Amino acid sequence: MLDAPAVVAPVEGRTRRPPLRRPPAIVLVGLLLLAISLGLQHRVLGAFTTSTIGDVTGDPDLFGWWLTWTPWAILHGENPLVTHHPLGVNAMWNTTVPLLGVLLSPVTLSAGPVAAYNVGMILGPVVSGVAMAAALGPWVQRWSARTVAAVVYAFGPFQVAHASAGHLNIVWAVLPPVLLYLVHVLFVRGTDTPYRTGALVGLLFAAQLFLYTQTLALCVLMLVVTAVVLAVRFPSRVRERLPGLVRAGAACVGVFAVVCAYPLWLILAGPQRPMSTIRDPLYGVTDLANVVVPTPLTAARLVPTGFADTMRANVGEQGGYLGPAILLLVVVLVVTVRSTPLRLAAAVGLVSLVLSLGPEIVVADHGTGFPMPWAVFTEVHLLGEAEPVRLQVVTALCVAFVLAVWIDRIPTVPWLPGVGLATLATAFAVLTWLPADAYGAREASTPAFFDHAARHLRSGDVVETVPAVTSVWDGGARPMRWQAQADMLYKIPGGYFIGSDPQHPVLIEAPVSAYQQGVVEVGAGNPLTVAPADAAASLRASGVTVVVVVPETGVDTDAVRSWTATVTGDPGSQVEDVWAFRL
Incomplete structure (x- = not known):
């Protein structure tokens, strides 16, 4: 007979503590990536709501606007994919990131658009790197190797470059690693549940469509390339895998088409979509x-x-x-x-x-x-x-x-x-891929007038700002940040958006109005070439009810105020740190 195991009596006055469990390896990888991301973005940590990650302000301000627009539209019963601007914007032709708009909405609604953008920029590489480490499971056993790959993918030259430009939609590069794992499931191992797997892939593609359509298109292209490469390398397995792939593909396309029917219509036939080529095909290429x-x-x-x-x-x-x-x-x-x-x-x-x-x-x-x-x-x-x-x-x-x-x-x-x-x-x-400590952080404060917009504006006002919204990479989209900071209380007649109108097959920003042309001329001390009546008509045509002039260095603000008073018929008044004119 075996002896009964000895029972060790607890020491009097002490309670035995259960042994500490080591966190799962994937959690440790995520914490490491988060520490690296915070270290690289240390310049914004002390001014999280008044500075933006990146060397420019145009795209950060644009993304802050979209992160605000999505939850605002949902909470107010608006269409989040077609904006409420007087000219209207087709969100599916823009870097809308509605998926992040929903995920980051608690930050946006509590701390504002700048903080939400910064959180997204810090977490994007982290989530992408974690996805990379997880996707390597079928091929790589050691977590040390998977961790190195996660760091290389999350903070390599590609991610560093797009982080410097404030490309929130691109630093969330989660789809490529997920597709890497799906290559194993669909092409290598094979799946016993092709319809269910295909449906899940369709949902994955739908999620990416609401993050960035270009990444979806390019990754699907490379998924096809990968299938061809595998077929060339393993021709004898094609016949075995093909029936399951056809079923999975049919389920994927079906689920994607149902879930994304409306956004696909917006892309293919929706309002304000561009009617001509957006950019030179030789610009966005690898040198x-x-x-x-x-x-x-x-x-x-x-x-x-x-x-x-x-x-x-x-x-x-x-x-x-x-x-x-x-x-x-x-x-x-x-x-x-x-x-x-x-x-x-x-x-x-x-x-x-x-x-x-x-x-x-x-x-x-x-x-x-x-x-x-x-x-x-x-x-x-x-x-x-x-x-x-x-x-x-x-x-x-x-x-x-x-x-x-x-x-x-x-x-x-x-x-x-x-x-x-x-x-x-x-x-x-x-x-040799180690990033330099060169990530920029740009000032992103908002005039007090817009922080307290509810005191000075009426719901439904259409506000023309000076400066106007432009597509200038550095500083052009500041008025969009101001509107987002004001919780979308008012509308603006233009923006840094891709679209079109009856006169312009492609627009990256609203056409310069007669009023804004006059602002540029008088602000620079040049002779006026625009009649006040034409400038007033341009404001009325856009539905403008209020003009807000924000004083700027290098601009003759007194001349701009005089011009605006003439055009609007209102002498204007200083409200906090701006001048306001109501038509």
């Missing part, structure tokens, strides 16, 4: 020089800081840096490591990089005329409006995947000194 030349947002640089200014687009779109060390490491791994997933990821990454170059190769902002595969898509409806430069997110994902698979294998290298050399070489390559 080939950027593949090996970093911007000042990367810590390790062997080129002069100003060299980035010679590359195509702005620094916010110059996230295609791979660098000689990463390129060499990936090539060596593809040749020497016997890993089919690693090689397939490298192949998909190469395709995404080539497609991101756009319709022709551009080097240091010079078009070479050398045609590239993306030229095929420039004539495809809707997809031709996408900026191929943003396929860099897939390239970054593939680099992170390759690194994770390799780091997971390093401890198994049989030659001990080889383990050390491999670790050092890999660490050096990864550190």
Whole structure:
């Protein structure tokens, strides 16, 4: 007979505490990513409601407006996808982020649009990195390798570049890692429940549609590319997987079409949609020089800081840096490591990089005329409006995947000194992607008049502001922030939006009115070329009831006040820190 187990009596006066449980590894990864994100964005932490993340203010103010508009519209029974502006805005043709508008609404409603935007910018890379670590599960066993991949993906050159430009919709790069996991479920492992899996994918695509349509289009394109690459590599499995994929695809399309029927109608036939090409197809492309030349947002640089200014687009779109060390490491791994997933990821990454170059190769902002595969898509409806430069997110994902698979294998290298050399070489390559402490933070205060708008304006007022809303990247959208800060109490006659009107097939901002033309002229001390009657008529045509002049440095405010008084017939009055004129 076995002896009964000994029972250890508790020490008198003490209570035995249960052993502490270690948090799940994915939680620790998330906390690490959050700490990195907060560290990189430390400049806003002391002024969270009066400064915005990024080196410019245009897009941060735009996103703050949309984060306010979505919950406001829902709570007031308005259509969140078509704005209440006098001219109207088709939200599905703009960077609306309604999904984030709902998720961040507690912050927006309690702390305001600036705080909500900053929270979104800090959490976007964190959630994206966590998704990356989780998606690597089928291929990578060690959490150390998955953590490195998560950090590389969340804070690599692509994410750093778009964070500097305030692109809230892009730093939430969650879809690519989720699709990486779905590649395993649908193409590699196969699924016993294709209809349910396809329906879930349809819901996932619907969520991305309400985050950023361009990412959805580009990721679906790369999902097709990945399927082709796998079919070429494993032709014998195509017949086995095809029936399940067809069923899953049908369920995906069906669920997506039902859930997104109205937003799809807005995109294809809705009001105020652009009636012509929005942008030059050669602008939003990867400059080939950027593949090996970093911007000042990367810590390790062997080129002069100003060299980035010679590359195509702005620094916010110059996230295609791979660098000689990463390129060499990936090539060596593809040749020497016997890993089919690693090689397939490298192949998909190469395709995404080539497609991101756009319709022709551009080097240091010079078009070479050398045609590239993306030229095929420039004539495809809707997809031709996408900026191929943003396929860099897939390239970054593939680099992170390759690194994770390799780091997971390093401890198994049989030659001990080889383990050390491999670790050092890999660490050096990864550190070449280390971001510099260069994230900007811009002042984003609001005149007191708008903070207390309910005291001075009536519900339903249409307010023309001086300065006007423009698409100028730095400062142009400030009046939109002021309106958001005023909790959408009033309307504005224009904005920094993509749309159209009967006279303009494409608009990025409202056309300059006769009144605003006069403001520009008198504010700069130039002769007037606009009659006051025409300026007054332009205000009435937009339904303006109040003009608010915000004094600015470098503008003759007295002249602008005199002009506004003449146009409105109201001498105006100083209200807190602005001048108000009621028509």
